[in-house]
Amino acid sequence: MKSTRDAYGECLVEYGKDERVIVIDADTSTSTRTNMFAKKYPNRFFNVGCAEQNLIATAAGFAYGGKIAIASAFAVFATARTWEQIRSFVAHDNLNVKIVVTHSALTNAPDGESHQSLEDIAMLRVIPNMTVIVPADAEETKQAIGAAIKHKGPCYVRLNRAGSPVIFDSSYEFKLGKGAVVKDGDEVTIIAAGNMVSKALEAAEILANEISVRVINLSTIKPIDEEIVIKAARETGAIVTAEEHSIIGGLGSAVAEITSTNIPTPIEFIGVKDKFGQTGVTTEELYEIYGLTASAIVEATRRVLLRKKR
Amino acid sequence: MLSNERLKELMEKAYRIRRHVLEMTTSAGTGHPGGSLSCADILVALYFHTMQHDPKNPNWPDRDRFILSKGHACPALYATLAEAGYFPIEELEDLRKLGSRLQGHPDLNRRLPGIENSSGSLGHGLAIANGIALSGKLDKRDYRVYVLLGDGECQEGLIWEAAMFAAHYKIDNLTAIVDRNSLQIDGPTEKVMSLEPLADKWRAFGWNVMEIDGHDINFIVNAFEETKCVKGRPSIIIAYLIKGRGVSFMEWMREYHGKTLSPEDLNRALADLETWYKSELVKSEVGKC
Numbered sequence: 122m123k124s125t126r127d128a129y130g131e132c133l134v135e136y137g138k139d140e141r142v143i144v145i146d147a148d149t150s151t152s153t154r155t156n157m158f159a160k161k162y163p164n165r166f167f168n169v170g171c172a173e174q175n176l177i178a179t180a181a182g183f184a185y186g187g188k189i190a191i192a193s194a195f196a197v198f199a200t201a202r203t204w205e206q207i208r209s210f211v212a213h214d215n216l217n218v219k220i221v222v223t224h225s226a227l228t229n230a231p232d233g234e235s236h237q238s239l240e241d242i243a244m245l246r247v248i249p250n251m252t253v254i255v256p257a258d259a260e261e262t263k264q265a266i267g268a269a270i271k272h273k274g275p276c277y278v279r280l281n282r283a284g285s286p287v288i289f290d291s292s293y294e295f296k297l298g299k300g301a302v303v304k305d306g307d308e309v310t311i312i313a314a315g316n317m318v319s320k321a322l323e324a325a326e327i328l329a330n331e332i333s334v335r336v337i338n339l340s341t342i343k344p345i346d347e348e349i350v351i352k353a354a355r356e357t358g359a360i361v362t363a364e365e366h367s368i369i370g371g372l373g374s375a376v377a378e379i380t381s382t383n384i385p386t387p388i389e390f391i392g393v394k395d396k397f398g399q400t401g402v403t404t405e406e407l408y409e410i411y412g413l414t415a416s417a418i419v420e421a422t423r424r425v426l427l428r429k430k431r
Numbered sequence: 432m433l434s435n436e437r438l439k440e441l442m443e444k445a446y447r448i449r450r451h452v453l454e455m456t457t458s459a460g461t462g463h464p465g466g467s468l469s470c471a472d473i474l475v476a477l478y479f480h481t482m483q484h485d486p487k488n489p490n491w492p493d494r495d496r497f498i499l500s501k502g503h504a505c506p507a508l509y510a511t512l513a514e515a516g517y518f519p520i521e522e523l524e525d526l527r528k529l530g531s532r533l534q535g536h537p538d539l540n541r542r543l544p545g546i547e548n549s550s551g552s553l554g555h556g557l558a559i560a561n562g563i564a565l566s567g568k569l570d571k572r573d574y575r576v577y578v579l580l581g582d583g584e585c586q587e588g589l590i591w592e593a594a595m596f597a598a599h600y601k602i603d604n605l606t607a608i609v610d611r612n613s614l615q616i617d618g619p620t621e622k623v624m625s626l627e628p629l630a631d632k633w634r635a636f637g638w639n640v641m642e643i644d645g646h647d648i649n650f651i652v653n654a655f656e657e658t659k660c661v662k663g664r665p666s667i668i669i670a671y672l673i674k675g676r677g678v679s680f681m682e683w684m685r686e687y688h689g690k691t692l693s694p695e696d697l698n699r700a701l702a703d704l705e706t707w708y709k710s711e712l713v714k715s716e717v718g719k720c
Contacts, residue, residue, distance in 0.1 A: 164569070165569065170596075172595070172596070174558075174592060179558045179596060182559040183565065185559060186565070186566020186570075188566050209551075210552075210555060210559065213539075214549050
């Protein structure tokens with residue numbers, strides 16, 4: 122297990138060698154791990170204090186000034202509170218601002234609903250020019266941050282508080298805008314992002330003796346890899362999407378937008394069903410309550426196969 | 432102190448910009464003449480005297496930057512940029528027309544030369560100016576950043592977040608100007624949501640604060656010169672201005688915040704503006720005696 126925020130803090134020190142990179146945080150640098158960058162490059166680190174609108178608007182200013190501005194805070198505050206700054210400046214003017222958030226969704230179990238972003242992907246995905254990335258583990262985080270820094274334009278990268286199972290080693294190659302088949306199969310496809318990728322792999326393992334399951338890690342939710350989705354729909358004929366987010370407007374919706382117009386396919390959605398979060402001691406126990414488990418994915422897989430056969 | 436000749440040149444520019452504002456907003460049929468007329472003298476002082484910039488090379492890395500936070504005053508900015516030579520004056524007729532580079536509020540994507548950022552949503556310019564000013568410091572460039580705020584938009588929380596930030600990071604290559612015309616859409620600022628004591632608020636936030644008659648171009652350019660010398664803290668000029676300045680029946684009238692003149696009223700306004708301009712020229716001569 123390794124938290125994606127830890128991977129972020131470490132790789133940021135490396136990427137910070139590029140002098141165009143500045144990092145800005147909103148009194149969360151210890152938690153987001155941007156404190157590691159702050160220690161190494163104090164003159165290129167800025168703290169706005171408890172002021173998220175200012176976080177994003179100032180980051181926009183740095184980008185207008187020619188910098189690659191990386192803005193970090195907790196997911197819920199860096200998006201819900203700042204949506205207009207993101208929309209009207211960062212995205213509208215296609216600025217080189219990378220919004221890298223931590224403590225997303227239920228990975229921030231103990232803090233409860235006020236701190237659990239279950240709507241952020243929907244809010245960011247709807248904005249033109251915005252790239253939305255949800256890495257599945259520490260290795261993918263490291264590479265995704267690098268790709269976001271290289272990409273010219275705004276990016277949103279969604280990271281975790283709690284540790285995530287390690288899926289990839291350094292042989293993995295993250296490509297912005299591309300999904301990856303992490304397990305091949307031909308009867309049904311599970312398309313997942315973030316922590317749900319390891320849950321999807323578990324589900325595929327449980328079903329191994331009865332169903333041939335393809336698992337796709339669709340870490341770039343926008344721009345979405347249409348090709349891999351259409352191919353999965355054509356070759357397997359049934360899809361389950363799995364995300365740690367509301368089922369409204371997130372990864373599942375993005376997949377359905379593609380299949381419905383290209384190749385109508387039965388889909389089952391695993392995600393939080395139009396509810397707020399709550400405090401839990403562990404993320405896993407919240408996953409149980411909200412149905413974000415391998416067994417929930419297994420059941421959804423069986424359901425979608427029944428619909429496929431009809 | 433400007434020479435009398437120089438002052439007259441600048442006053443003429445401001446007169447021309449005010450004419451453009453009236454003509455282009457009437458031609459468009461919508462827009463914000465009141466707050467465009469109020470800030471015309473400030474823009475003239477910046478673009479024709481204070482700022483280092485090159486209309487033939489709008490992306491010159493060392494240029495001083497101007498950020499219009501009160502984006503609805505863009506008719507004045509467009510007119511100023513055209514007068515400065517950033518694009519042809521005839522293009523001002525395109526304001527708010529379909530496909531125009533002169534969008535209803537400034538739009539960076541339309542690539543109108545001289546526009547530094549999109550604006551229109553209030554309260555954002557100061558934070559953006561902070562980021563640009565700090566970028567300049569990191570790059571060891573000595574450009575300055577000027578940002579024009581509306582007084583009404585000082586009711587936005589983000590202005591004060593950015594105010595704290597600028598003082599904390601000692602952003603002394605930044606000068607903010609508040610267009611203190613005291614009127615917002617729903618009425619006088621002090622009736623809608625009190626801003627006073629505005630200067631004290633900025634002082635309390637750690638800023639170097641100056642208060643001037645913002646229609647006196649001499650005062651404006653002197654204030655800008657002074658703020659260049661202030662080290663270790665940001666500067667703000669509270670410019671007391673008159674909404675609708677230059678047209679007697681538009682002055683102090685809140686309805687001209689977002690209402691344009693009919694073609695008949697435009698003719699009346701242009702005649703009125705000319706009379707006012709001529710009397711201002713005479714007054715400037717008297718002031719010299």
